[in-house]
Amino acid sequence: MKNKTLLITLPAALLLVAAAFYLPSYISRAQDRVLLDTPYVTLLENSREEFSDSMRLSVPEKLMLLRNGDLSCIEVGSSSSVRMAMTNGELTLYESEEPTAQTDKAAYYGVEPEETDDAEETRIWAGRVEKVMAELRALQRIGALPQLWTQEDTVELTGRREALYIDNASQVSFTVYYMELNAEPYSMGLTVDGQTDRILAFTLRWGLGEGPLNWGVTGAVSFSTAWRDYWGMDQVDQWYGEQRKDILEGTDAAANLYGGYSAKVDVSFLYGGQSVKIPLYSWAALSRGCSLQWNV
Numbered sequence: 001m002k003n004k005t006l007l008i009t010l011p012a013a014l015l016l017v018a019a020a021f022y023l024p025s026y027i028s029r030a031q032d033r034v035l036l037d038t039p040y041v042t043l044l045e046n047s048r049e050e051f052s053d054s055m056r057l058s059v060p061e062k063l064m065l066l067r068n069g070d071l072s073c074i075e076v077g078s079s080s081s082v083r084m085a086m087t088n089g090e091l092t093l094y095e096s097e098e099p100t101a102q103t104d105k106a107a108y109y110g111v112e113p114e115e116t117d118d119a120e121e122t123r124i125w126a127g128r129v130e131k132v133m134a135e136l137r138a139l140q141r142i143g144a145l146p147q148l149w150t151q152e153d154t155v156e157l158t159g160r161r162e163a164l165y166i167d168n169a170s171q172v173s174f175t176v177y178y179m180e181l182n183a184e185p186y187s188m189g190l191t192v193d194g195q196t197d198r199i200l201a202f203t204l205r206w207g208l209g210e211g212p213l214n215w216g217v218t219g220a221v222s223f224s225t226a227w228r229d230y231w232g233m234d235q236v237d238q239w240y241g242e243q244r245k246d247i248l249e250g251t252d253a254a255a256n257l258y259g260g261y262s263a264k265v266d267v268s269f270l271y272g273g274q275s276v277k278i279p280l281y282s283w284a285a286l287s288r289g290c291s292l293q294w295n296v
Helices: 002-037 040-054 061-070 117-140 223-231 241-251 249-257
Strands: 069-074 083-087 090-094 155-167 172-184 187-193 199-206 260-269 274-285 289-294
Touching: 002 274, 061 155, 061 172, 061 199, 061 223, 061 260, 083 117, 090 117, 117 155, 117 172, 117 187, 117 199, 117 223, 223 260, 241 249, 241 260, 241 274, 249 260, 249 274, 249 289
Parallel strands: none
Antiparallel strands: 069 155, 083 090, 083 155, 155 172, 172 187, 187 199, 199 289, 260 274, 274 289
16 A cells, blocks of 8 residues: 555656746746737837836926036937028928028928928927927016017027937936027027926027117016026025126127126026026127127
């Protein structure tokens, strides 16, 4: 009887040993096949998008990183030969390198986005021009910018590029795009948040004698508080001393008086208990014209 029991249990034991040895490997191979059949790239992209959404930065946080962070910068996007101009809210696309904002529209080569080799890129930048023009009008209304162009002026996009910034400490990233706008008597370089289309920085240029800048009847007294509200900051230092007033309103007069002019101040903002200083700078030279720079 004992021998029979031994004969019965011995094969069972051998089967258990074999299963213990071979089964994990079999299960692992089966799991590998499941993973290989799964669209891993799609899952990875979705997880990255979910992570990006959870780590999305506010405009003030991006400004703090741009001013004080340890960032890496990568140029993204592609170049395009198609140029753009906007008049009365209507966008004109053309391929010629020669036309300017003053060129007769009949001389433009009308180009529909779908007819170009980089249709998607053109469509994106056309949308950005429209959004930035709306942002500029809003900033003019609240006193963050002087009066620049009317709705009837033809504003031309003459330069553009895009960049990805990566915070080396947290690996959180965000995109900004740069554009150059021109319409007499001003040209303007802009840095814009790629997510919200909020303007983060600008350089405004004009010819000496074509100013002073028109800030309206109250002058530039609302400049700092307007940018505080526009960016969503918590606080800003209250200032409107003579030096800062001259930077915003008196560049032309100082240049004519002294033959040249330059001045710089920092405007301190507070967000989430942290302070960030944004530089405001203006200069003028008889041979080069005038410039006002904000957060450049």
